[in-house]
Amino acid sequence: MDARAFVIPVAHIEGRAAIGHSGPPAVGLVFCDRSLVPRRPHRGSPSHILAGWRVHTLCARMDVKLYSISVSHPARAAGLMLRYKGIDFELVDLLPGTQRALLRLHGFREGTVPAMTIDGRKVQGSLEISRALEELKPDPPLFPADPEQRAAVEEAERWGEAVLQPVPRNVFRWGVARDRSLREALGEVTGVPAPAVGAVLMQPVAWYYARIVSGATDETVRSDLASLPGWLDHVDELIAAGVIGGEQPNAADFQIALSVRLLLAFPPLSPLVESRPAAELAMRIAPKFGGPLPIKLPAEWIPAAV
Numbered sequence: 180m181d182a183r184a185f186v187i188p189v190a191h192i193e194g195r196a197a198i199g200h201s202g203p204p205a206v207g208l209v210f211c212d213r214s215l216v217p218r219r220p221h222r223g224s225p226s227h228i229l230a231g232w233r234v235h236t237l238c239a240r241m242d243v244k245l246y247s248i249s250v251s252h253p254a255r256a257a258g259l260m261l262r263y264k265g266i267d268f269e270l271v272d273l274l275p276g277t278q279r280a281l282l283r284l285h286g287f288r289e290g291t292v293p294a295m296t297i298d299g300r301k302v303q304g305s306l307e308i309s310r311a312l313e314e315l316k317p318d319p320p321l322f323p324a325d326p327e328q329r330a331a332v333e334e335a336e337r338w339g340e341a342v343l344q345p346v347p348r349n350v351f352r353w354g355v356a357r358d359r360s361l362r363e364a365l366g367e368v369t370g371v372p373a374p375a376v377g378a379v380l381m382q383p384v385a386w387y388y389a390r391i392v393s394g395a396t397d398e399t400v401r402s403d404l405a406s407l408p409g410w411l412d413h414v415d416e417l418i419a420a421g422v423i424g425g426e427q428p429n430a431a432d433f434q435i436a437l438s439v440r441l442l443l444a445f446p447p448l449s450p451l452v453e454s455r456p457a458a459e460l461a462m463r464i465a466p467k468f469g470g471p472l473p474i475k476l477p478a479e480w481i482p483a484a485v
Contacts, residue, residue, distance in 0.1 A: 198275040241315070243268040246282060246294040248275050249369055250351070250435040250472075253305040253344060257293035259465065260433050265317050268295075271441055274369055278385040279392075290374055321430040332421045335431035339438060346403045347441040349395040350448070354474045356382070356389035364473055401480050407442075407451060408482050414457040415438060424460050436464035445474045450484040451477060 237429050244260065245268050247254035261268050273281055277292025287303055294303045295311070302311045313321050323329045354361050359378050362385060366374030371381075389395040414435055418424035423432045437459035443449050449471075452458045 213435055241298045242296070243298075243315075244271060244293055244296045245269070246271045246273060246278075246285070246287075248273050248278060248292050249469075250275060250365065251292050251346060252441040253434075254293040254341075254463065255468075256305055256433040256437040257295065257308045259437070260312055260321060260430070263319065263428060264321075265434075266311050266312065266316055266443075271315075272369075274371060275365060276381060276388065304340075305344075305434060306336065309336065309433070313430075319427065321433075323429065331420075332429050332431045335417050335422050336434045338413075339431060339434035343414070343435060343438045345393070346407060346410070347438055347445070348473060349389075349393050349400055349403055350445065350476070351423075351441070351472070352385070352389040352393050353395040353397075353400045354476075356395070358475055361473055362473070368469065400451040402477075403442050403479050404448075404476070404482060407448075411439075411452060411457055415455055418456045418460060424456065428464060432460065432464055436461045440465045444468060444470075444472050445476075446471050447474060447476045447481055451482060454484075 243266055245258055247270060248271055278292055282290050282294055287301055289303055291307055293305060295308055297315060302308050309321050322332055362378035362381055363374045366377040370406060371377040423435060439452060439457045442452050443461060
C-alpha cells in the first residue's frame with residue numbers, strides 16, 4: 180500500500196454476525212490517498228466546503244466477504260485474522276455439505292472453506308488468505324518484519340496447514356459419516372431444518388466427504404491419532420522457541436491454535452491436549468468455540484495422555 184494511503188473502516192448494519200462477534204458486522208473498508216484530500220483547507224474555500232465529500236468521492240469502498248462453515252476450524256481462523264486486522268467483513272455461513280456446489284457456483288475454483296472475496300477478487304485457503312490480508316492491511320502484522328523470524332512463522336504456518344489441520348477434520352468427518360446422533364447434533368448446531376430427518380438424508384453426503392474428499396478411513400484416523408502426541412509436542416516446541424505464542428499473534432498462531440482448539444472440543448481427545456502449552460494458546464486465540472462435539476472413538480485408538 181502506498182505510504183500516503185490510509186484506511187477508514189465503514190460501519191454497515193446489515194448482514195450476519197461475524198465470527199465471535201455479538202453484533203452485526205461491518206462489511207466495508209474505504210481506501211484513501213492522502214494526496215487527493217487537502218490537509219488544511221482554508222475556511223470558506225471550496226476545498227473546505229467539499230472536504231467531507233472528497234473523502235467519499237475520491238476513495239474506493241472495499242467489500243470483504245468470508246465464506247465459512249461454522250464447524251470449520253480454518254474458516255474460523257480466517258475470521259479471527261480478519262478481526263485481528265480490524266477488517267470488517269460480511270460472513271456467509273454455508274451449511275455443511277453444500278460448500279463444494281455453492282462455492283463453485285460463486286466462481287471459486289475449489290469447493291473448500293475458507294474462501295474470501297475482496298472487492299470481487301477471490302482468495303481461497305487459509306495460507307492464501309493470511310497473505311492477502313497482510314497485503315490489504317499491513318498493520319497489525321501477521322508476519323514479523325525480520326526475515327529469519329518471518330521464515331520461521333511461514334514454516335510453522337505451512338506445517339500447521341499441511342500436517343495438523345487435517346487431523347481434527349478427518350476425525351470429525353469420520354465420526355459424522357458413521358454416527359447418526361453426531362449428524363443430528365451437527366444439524367442442530369448449524370440450523371438444519373428437522374435435524375433428525377436431515378441426519379438420515381445427509382448420510383451419503385457425510386460418507387462422500389469422509390471417504391472421497393478427506394480419505395478419512397479407519398486406518399487414516401487411527402494413524403493420525405497415533406501421531407498426534409508427537410505433533411502436539413511440536414506445537415509446544417514452537418511455543419517454547421517463541422515462533423508462536425507471543426504477545427501479538429501471527430499467522431501461524433491462528434493456523435495452529437484453531438486446530439488445537441477443535442481437538443479440545445472432542446471429549447475423547449481433550450485429555451491429550453488440555454494440560455499442554457498448546458491448549459493455553461488455543462484458548463487464548465479462540466476462547467469462544469461452542470460446546471463439546473459428541474465424537475465417539477474406539478478406546479484402543481486413543482493414545483495415553485502424557
